[in-house]
Amino acid sequence: MKRKSLSIIVAAGLSAALALGGCARASQDSAGAPGEITMWTHSAGNPGELAVYKQIIADFNASQHQYKIVQQNFPQGSYNDAITAAAAAHKLPCLLDMDGPVMPNWAWAGYLQPLGLPDSLINSLLPTTVGRYRNTVYSAGYWDAALSIFARRSVLDKNNIRIPTVDKPWTLDEFDAAVTTLKANGYATPLDLGAADTGEWWSYAYSPMLQSAGGDLINRGTMKSADGALNGPDAVTFFTWFQQAFTNKWADNSGPVGNQRFIDNKVALSYTGVWNAKDALAAVGGDLLILPPVDFGKGPKIGGGSWQWGISAGCPNADGARAYLKFSFQDSYLTAFADSQVVIPSTASAAAASKYFSDTGALHQFAVLSQKFALARPATPGYPVISSTFEKAAKDIMNGAEVKSTLDTAVQAIDTDIKSQNNYGF
Structure with a gap:
């Protein structure tokens, strides 16, 4: 089965909606209790991937009491339509995933804020799993394909x-x-x-x-x-x-x-x-x-460059969204994604623990190819x-x-x- 990282680029309707928005910032309507952080994924129908997200969310929610991640999953085929409608209505979720090459279009239109994760974390990731537009980091991902x-x-x-x-x-x-x-x-x-x-x-x-x-x-x-x-x-x-x-x-x-x-x-x-x-x-x-x-x-x-996570510009709990993302980039979670989805972990230490991509793993060569030869698609809207x-x-x-x-x-x-x-x- 073809990986989601190779999905058809965001529909023309989304680009039109973003362009119409110009650089106006999207408002965010959580419609939930204070401290609730809405999170949308395209992963409905992928039980392996959802199981890892479920574990991360449960662990994060149990680790503190200020924020609560509330996840909503969409089938990949309808995800872009949902994002298009939310963008037009200025009701984007706080946390949203996106195919890496699409991110600059969203950032240009003002629908994303700078990711704001620590440099030490960003620098530990494969370059193609970090999304930049005009030298600013707006997204980061747990894995890449090769x-x-x-x-x-x-x-x-x-x-x-x-x-x-x-x-x-x-x-x-x-x-x-x-x-x-x-x-x-x-x-x-x-x-x-x-x-x-x-x-x-x-x-x-x-x-x-x-x-x-x-x-x-x-x-x-x-x-x-x-x-x-x-x-x-x-x-x-x-x-x-x-x-x-x-x-x-x-x-x-x-x-x-x-x-x-x-x-x-x-x-x-x-x-x-x-x-x-x-x-x-x-x-x-x-x-x-x-x-x-x-x-x-x-x-x-x-x-190079696959699905990544970003924070919407109008997120009322951006600090909490950022705290969740920082928490989620633990090597144990990255390795879990890699081994359940057969994708390349975004850190060398997570790859070293993978049954597929470690030095002795049967698919280690893919990690080598990604490190040596991967080139992201042009980071332009x-x-x-x-x-x-x-x-x-x-x-x-x-x-x-x-x-x-x-x-x-x-x-x-x-x-x-x-x-x-x-x-x-x-």
């Missing part, structure tokens, strides 16, 4: 393909040679890139490849334009390769979404994430390889438009569109949005 290439050692050995390492990943030439060899030796489609998926997966999965090639979604130095980053020579080179991967039938977009084709040995290499690792390990056992990403020329990259525009352009190129003109059109759409919003505060 991508890898799954392979079978026996298949690579049989085909005399070098097994890449973190210190010496595949170059693009090696990768091309590997898939060519695999296609010539029994795999009609040797590579599963996950192209049957939709939404935020496209930016999360493929923009790191673009960044490894030297391009990007936007010029991160200014956050004011995508020109030269998304349509420059490095971007054109990468997307030409991306298109050829489908033209050469190394990959396709026929599905299914997930890692099943690798488990069934219908593909030799699967570009997928930690959320599929447990099932792959059960099916493939000791033959499973968790490989680093390909170096497209400027160093390997993988996506314009990210929802950037992400949807990137997805459209990449799909068009996959389906045969001319590369440079398609990227130029995407840049124009992104830059038009940025200018219409007065550069989103940059």
